[in-house]
Amino acid sequence: MDDILNKLGSYLSGKLGPKLAGYDVTRGELTIAVARDDIRDVITLLKDDEKCRFGCLVDLCGVDYPEREERFDIVYHLLSPWQNTRIRVRIKTDADTPVPSIVGIFPAANWFEREAFDLYGVVFTDHPDLRRILTDYEFEGHPLRKDFPLTGFVELRYDDEQKRVVYEPVQLMQDYRDFDYLSPWEAMETAIPGDEKASVVEDGEENS
Template sequence: MDDALNKLGAYLSGKLGPKLVRFDVALGELTIEVKRDSVRDVITFLRDDERCRFASIIDICGVDYPDRDERFDVVYHFLSPWLNHRVRVRVPASADTPVPSIVDLFPGANWFEREAYDLYGIEFEGHPDLRRLLTDYGFQGHPLRKDFPLTGFVELRYDDELKRVVYEPVKLMQEFRNFDYLSPWEAMDTAIPGDEKAGPAEEPKGDS
């Protein structure tokens, strides 16, 4: 399997030239990294070339690397039923530079791109309806970014007087972000009440 994927990677490298930055084979899957401006050309080639025929889109997701200048990777997964191979396409992106949409190439990419926009804030240029998909109306921020607080920024509740859902700043009963991770059971020096009744375990009696 790895030999076939390496041959396919070398074939793609030769055909795509500078559009393909690099390729790698690991764990039985081929991963190619391509330039952002070339992603549509590369995906079109993967779909239409007779030696590829990656005609089925499986997923599009985001990955966040906050310390990088281009903090995101947009990751596409395609399947070729004819080759029985999968390919993973990685495209670097930033919060300010949109990635070309592939909805017209693969209509199934519509909601995948909306999900990546909703959860990471990745923009897709040319998307016909780029709006939030999973979060609620009025949601602030993008919850899968690594700098997004676990508690979020607002909480919602139903107000019986107003007869509608209202949003309010998060109110924490305790500061969840400053745990010392010390279990109270590990810190106890005395026995738990009731344990004093338990005597030492008796030795099992042998057969007489």
């Protein structure tokens, strides 16, 4: 399989030229890196070229590397049922630079791109309906960014007095507790299920 994928990577290198930044075959998977602005041309070729025929968009997702200047990877996973081959396409972008939408090539990218926008804040140009898809309309921030707090910024609840949903700053109701993990049974006052089958005699020996 690696030989087939290396031949495909070499073929794409010749077809795409400078649009292909590089390719890699690791653990039986082919990954190609391309420039952000060339993604539509690359996806179109992968779909239409007779030696590729990647006619199925399996997934589109984001990855966050906050230490980088271009902190986000947008990753496209494509499948060719005709060639029985998969390929991964990576592009890089930052928090301010939009990515060309591929909805016109693969309509299935619609909700995938909305998810990446919702969870990472990546904007896709020419998307027909770019709005949040998993979080609420007034949700603050993008929860899959590495710098997003685990508790979030606000919490949502229904206020029975106001008869409506309200947003409030997150408040942790429990103080910090220092657990002693060296004593896992500390503070357990009841027997563990199953222990009732054992009885302890006065000399300290166990009978079961």
